Amino acid sequence: xxxxxxxxxxxxxxxxxxxxxxxxxxxxxxxxxxxxxxxxxxxxxxxxxxxxxxxxxxxxxxxxxxxxxxxxxxxxxxxxxxxxxxxxxxxxxxxxxxxxxxxxxxxxxxxxxxxxxxxxxxxxxxxxxxxxxxxxxxxxxxxxxxxxxxxxxxxxxxxxxxxxxxxxxxxxxxxxxxxxx
Amino acid sequence: xxxxxxxxxxxxxxxxxxxxxxxxxxxxxxxxxxxxxxxxxxxxxxxxxxxxxxxxxxxxxxxxxxxxxxxxxxxxxxxxxxxxxxxxxxxxxxxxxxxxxxxxxxxxxxxxxxxxxxxxxxxxxxxxxxxxxxxxxxxxxxxxxxxxxxxxxxxxxxxxxxxxxxxxxxxxxxxxxxxxxxxxxxxxxxxxxxxxxxxxxxxxxxxxxxxxxxxxxxxxxxxxxxxxxxxxxxxxxxxxxxxxxxxxxxxxxxxxxxxxxxxxxxxxxxxxxxxxxxxxxxxxxxxxxxxxxxxxxxxxxxxxxxxxxxxxxxxxxxxxxxxxxxxxxxxxxxxxxxxxxxxxxxxxxxxxxxxxxxxxxxxxxxxxxxxxxxxxxxxxxxxxxxxxxxxxxxxxxxxxxxxxxxxxxxxxxxxxxxxxxxxxxxxxxxxxxxxxxxxxxxxxxxxxxxxxxxxxxxxxxxxxxxxxxxxxxxxxxxxxxxxxxxxxxxxxxxxxxxxxxxxxxxxxxxxxxxxxxxx
Numbered sequence: 001x002x003x004x005x006x007x008x009x010x011x012x013x014x015x016x017x018x019x020x021x022x023x024x025x026x027x028x029x030x031x032x033x034x035x036x037x038x039x040x041x042x043x044x045x046x047x048x049x050x051x052x053x054x055x056x057x058x059x060x061x062x063x064x065x066x067x068x069x070x071x072x073x074x075x076x077x078x079x080x081x082x083x084x085x086x087x088x089x090x091x092x093x094x095x096x097x098x099x100x101x102x103x104x105x106x107x108x109x110x111x112x113x114x115x116x117x118x119x120x121x122x123x124x125x126x127x128x129x130x131x132x133x134x135x136x137x138x139x140x141x142x143x144x145x146x147x148x149x150x151x152x153x154x155x156x157x158x159x160x161x162x163x164x165x166x167x168x169x170x171x172x173x174x175x176x177x178x179x180x181x
Numbered sequence: 182x183x184x185x186x187x188x189x190x191x192x193x194x195x196x197x198x199x200x201x202x203x204x205x206x207x208x209x210x211x212x213x214x215x216x217x218x219x220x221x222x223x224x225x226x227x228x229x230x231x232x233x234x235x236x237x238x239x240x241x242x243x244x245x246x247x248x249x250x251x252x253x254x255x256x257x258x259x260x261x262x263x264x265x266x267x268x269x270x271x272x273x274x275x276x277x278x279x280x281x282x283x284x285x286x287x288x289x290x291x292x293x294x295x296x297x298x299x300x301x302x303x304x305x306x307x308x309x310x311x312x313x314x315x316x317x318x319x320x321x322x323x324x325x326x327x328x329x330x331x332x333x334x335x336x337x338x339x340x341x342x343x344x345x346x347x348x349x350x351x352x353x354x355x356x357x358x359x360x361x362x363x364x365x366x367x368x369x370x371x372x373x374x375x376x377x378x379x380x381x382x383x384x385x386x387x388x389x390x391x392x393x394x395x396x397x398x399x400x401x402x403x404x405x406x407x408x409x410x411x412x413x414x415x416x417x418x419x420x421x422x423x424x425x426x427x428x429x430x431x432x433x434x435x436x437x438x439x440x441x442x443x444x445x446x447x448x449x450x451x452x453x454x455x456x457x458x459x460x461x462x463x464x465x466x467x468x469x470x471x472x473x474x475x476x477x478x479x480x481x482x483x484x485x486x487x488x489x490x491x492x493x494x495x496x497x498x499x500x501x502x503x504x505x506x507x508x509x510x511x512x513x514x515x516x517x518x519x520x521x522x523x524x525x526x527x528x529x530x531x532x533x534x535x536x537x538x539x540x541x542x543x544x545x546x547x548x549x550x551x552x553x554x555x556x557x558x559x560x561x562x563x564x565x566x567x568x569x570x571x572x573x574x575x576x577x578x579x580x581x582x583x584x585x586x587x588x589x590x591x592x593x594x595x596x597x598x599x600x601x602x603x604x605x606x607x608x609x610x611x612x613x614x615x616x617x618x619x620x621x622x623x624x625x626x627x628x629x630x631x632x633x634x635x636x637x638x639x640x641x642x643x644x645x646x647x648x649x650x651x652x653x654x655x656x657x658x659x660x661x662x663x664x665x666x667x668x669x670x671x672x673x674x675x676x677x678x679x680x681x682x683x684x685x686x687x688x689x690x691x692x693x694x695x696x697x698x699x700x
Contacts, residue, residue, distance in 0.1 A: 027387070030409070098533075101409045102387035119244040131236045135229070143220050152228065167247055 016172035020106050030103035038095040038104070039112035042122045051129050055081055074137040075147050081133055082154040089126070090161040110161065111168060118164040130158050279614070283621055288633060295319055296666030298633065306628065307675045309661050310635040312511035314483065314595045315564045316666030317554050323514070326553045327546050334545035343531065346542030354509075354548040358519050361555050362489055363499045366527040369519045369551075370536050371543045373508035376518030377476050378404035379536035380506050381445065383529065384474070385410040389441040390434070392426050392471070394418065395653045398451035401476055402651070405445065414651050417453070420461050427469040442471045448480035448491035452637060452655045454590025454598035456484075459495045463502075472503040478518070481507030484593055488512075488558045488565055494593065512595075513558075515551035517543040568595055568665035571672045575663050578676035585687045586659070598637060599659040605687075616657040619686060623659055626682035632675045635660050659683075 023031070041047055058080050062073040094105040095112075104112055114120040134155040141147035160166060202208050219226050255263070276284065289301035290308075295318060298308040317323055330350065340346035351369055359367035370376040381404030385391055389410040393401070396417040405412050413430060415423040423444070430442065444466060448457055457475075466473050477490045485493025490507065492499040499505060504522045509515040520530060530537055558565070572595055579599060580588040586599040601616060611619070620636040627634050637658040661679060663672070 026409070030387075098386070101382070105387060114244075116247040117244055118247060119239070119242040121244075124240050127239055128236070131232065134232075138229070139214070139218065143218060143222065143225065145222075145225070148225060155232075164247075 014174060018170055018172070020168040020170060023103075023106070027103055030100055033103075034100055036095070036104065036112055036115075037099070038097070039109055039114070042113055042126065048125055055129075055133060071141040071144060071147055074140045075150055078133055078137040078151050079154050082130060082158045085126075085130065086158050086161075090158070107168070116167065118167070123162070127159065127162050130155050279618060279621070286625060288628060293318060296664050296671075300633075304631070306631050306633045307667065307671065308633045309663065309675060309679075310633045311664075312596070312662055313514065313666070314512040314568050314662070314664055315558075316664055317512065317514040317557060319666070320514075320554075320557060323550055323553045323557065327550050330546045330549040336546070337544050338542040340541060341539060342537055342542045348542070348545050348548075350545045350548040350552070351542060354543075354552045355519070357552045357555050358507075358509075359521055361559065362492070362505065362521050364505065364521040365500070365523045367519050367521040368527045368530050368534075368537060369509070369517055369543055369548065370534075371517050371540050372536065373478060373510040373516075373518035374400050375536035375540070376508070376520060377401055377474070377478070377506045378407065379534045380504055380520045380530065381405060381443075381474060382408040383534040384472075384504070384526075385441065385443055389443070390430055391443045391445055392423065392430065393445040393651075394423075394447065394450075395651065396450050396452055396655075397445065397447055398476070398478075400478075401445060401447070405651075410443075412651060417653070418450070418455060418457065420458055420465065423462075424465055424469075427465060427471065431469050442469075443474055444471050445474045445476075447476040447478070449477075449483070449591060449594050449596075451479055452598075452653075454588070454594045454596055456480075456494075456591040456594070457491065459491055459497045459502075463497060474504045474506065475502050477505050477507040479508075479511070479594070479596065481505075482512040482554075482558060483565075483595060486565070487562045509547070509551040509554075513551055513554040515554060516547040517551070564665055568663060569593060571665055571667060571669065572597070572663045574669055574673050575661065575676040578673055579661070579680055583680050583683060585683050589658070595663040597659075597661040597663065599661060599683075600656045613654065613657060620657045620659055622686045623679075623683050626686050627679050630678045630682060632678045632682075634662075634679060 055077060059073065059077045062068055062076045065073075068076070089110040090108050093108050094102065107116075110123075113122055113126075117123075134151055137151050138148050141151070218229070288306075291299045291301050294308060294311045294313055296308060296313075296316060297305055298311075299305050334348060334350065338346040338348060338351075342351065355367045355369050358369070359365065370379065378400050381391070381401070385408040387409040389408070390413065391405060391408065391410045392413045392415060393405060394417055395414045397405075413426050415426045427444075434440065434442075444462065446457055446462070448459075449455070450457075459475075462473065465471070475491070480494075481490045482488040484490050487493065489499075490505070491497070492502065492505070499521070500523070502522070504520055504526055506520045507518060509517045509519060520527065520534075532538065572593070575597065576588060576592065579586065579597065583599075585601060585605055587602050588597050588599055590596060590598045601611065601619075605611070606616070609615075617636075624634055624636055637655065637660050659679075661676075667675065
């Protein structure tokens with residue numbers, strides 16, 4: 001979190017933490033030219049219900065697999081949801097469907113939601129789901145330390161990138177800070 | 182004594198609180214949950230507690246925007262003051278003296294354009310200022326077809342191509358152009374100018390790389406600007422410089438995410454008339470893995486044995502060029518533009534090219550005219566030979582024989598771009614404005630002697646603030662458009678008139694700056 005100003009080239013080190021530089025005015029105007037369909041749907045009706053539906057579906061799937069105990073099933077459900085939501089909200093950048101000339105190419109979906117505003121209802125909901133799921137799964141794994149550790153690490157992986165402090169923050173492992181064009 | 186009182190009071194309150202808590206619905210569940218989850222593991226319970234506290238805090242936090250708002254807060258008085266002070270800029274900037282003089286003298290044609298045109302002042306002049314190279318404008322066969330189409334289809338399609346605007350004649354025109362050029366498919370745009378400025382952003386996006394010639398025309402510049410891509414420039418028609426730029430791009434991009442890369446250039450350049458070296462361009466494209474967007478606006482229907490353009494002229498397989506963009510509005514005497522290429526390239530544009538999606542389709546009559554003009558070109562390639570003969574004759578009169586100007590156009594280009602020789606410019610210390618004024622005088626003088634020519638208005642084309650370091654100074658030039666509609670004798674005579682007009686203007690006392698002291 002050292003440099004808020006933008007990408008700065010530093011001597012090579014294993015871990016690089018930097019912030020995505022602010023967009024030029026031209027890119028900002030492209031962003032605001034059209035509503036961001038990629039991020040706006042999280043505010044739509046039904047977008048909240050689908051989380052519960054998917055979690056239930058995943059749980060049922062692991063339950064019907066033979067030889068999977070309740071503890072493992074809950075842990076797998078938890079991990080699957082965390083993994084999926086990490087990919088969707090924090091890993092993939094830009095907009096998968098081309099409609100604004102790549103104006104959001106540098107931002108992941110979490111940063112696009114509500115134009116990057118923090119603590120909005122959608123973001124509060126999206127943070128609640130993994131935390132509640134984690135509490136449920138630790139409860140149903142009967143507080144076994146091994147399961148607890150796995151589930152806790154999984155929830156950390158999706159909660160930390162959702163924090164306001166992680167907004168536009170990038171972590172480079174074994175790779176330098178990308179140069180600006 | 183006091184301590185005991187306090188203790189009883191506290192225990193009383195605690196009892197009351199416990200009873201009250203037990204009365205809350207669901208409290209038993211919570212107590213059971215906390216008891217069962219504690220399980221003699223304070224560390225884990227503490228972690229869970231911290232998580233829950235953080236969660237509650239997150240839920241209670243007020244929302245805020247992260248985009249920095251840099252507006253200055255103004256009071257109402259200040260706003261009123263600013264509104265009072267504001268002077269609107271004129272929509273059209275005031276004309277310069279040169280522009281005003283030019284507007285006054287602007288010739289107006291009455292009746293159809295052709296090799297001999299009638300002006301509004303009643304004079305009939307030789308028209309060398311129209312792109313009517315083969316005089317297809319007066320072709321009876323094409324006229325007849327156009328009239329028939331007009332009677333059948335009416336005057337306009339009244340809809341964008343994807344919205345009931347496409348008619349069978351459009352599909353025929355597309356098929357005809359594709360067959361003529363030898364590409365898989367073709368898409369017809371309603372306007373030639375907006376074709377390439379729409380094709381470029383349909384394929385190039387932010388983060389992509391475009392390598393473009395410095396001298397590309399205004400329409401291409403618009404397209405480059407809208408595409409938001411990274412533009413790299415190479416020196417005009419210098420393919421060694423192009424290779425240097427491409428090599429640099431490949432090196433820089435080696436470790437980055439793969440992006441699309443394009444070369445954008447013209448077949449015959451609008452501002453200088455010279456020709457591109459296509460075989461070398463394709464060699465480079467294959468070597469460094471780029472795609473080519475080639476603007477054939479001025480070469481389609483012009484170069485090659487049957488007018489197929491630069492690909493035919495330089496014996497290149499047209500399928501090796503990814504996108505060929507051309508115009509139907511010039512020598513074909515129709516209207517609109519097109520982009521020819523592989524099936525994927527064409528179909529992609531049908532939904533993502535702005536000028537295709539958002540503007541009304543080409544009028545049916547023009548689509549039919551384009552098809553018919555291509556038919557005429559294919560069946561009578563001798564009209565191209567006639568035109569080239571006229572180009573040769575005119576060139577012989579102008580280029581080697583004039584002391585003042587030289588022709589920068591390729592020998593096959595019917596648009597002869599005549600610029601002042603460098604030694605003339607140096608000797609007389611002519612600025613760009615001086616040259617423009619002199620060129621305008623040459624046009625006026627030629628018109629006075631019965632030959633209508635025009636000049637290249639380059640300054641507005643080439644400077645564009647939003648394209649970094651892409652500025653290119655276009656040397657003011659005369660534009661002489663040769664047509665096969667004139668006999669050899671007339672053509673030679675017209676060219677001689679132009680040469681004499683230039684000489685007369687340049688030898689005028691007022692235009693000779695040689696007697697000025699050196700700066």
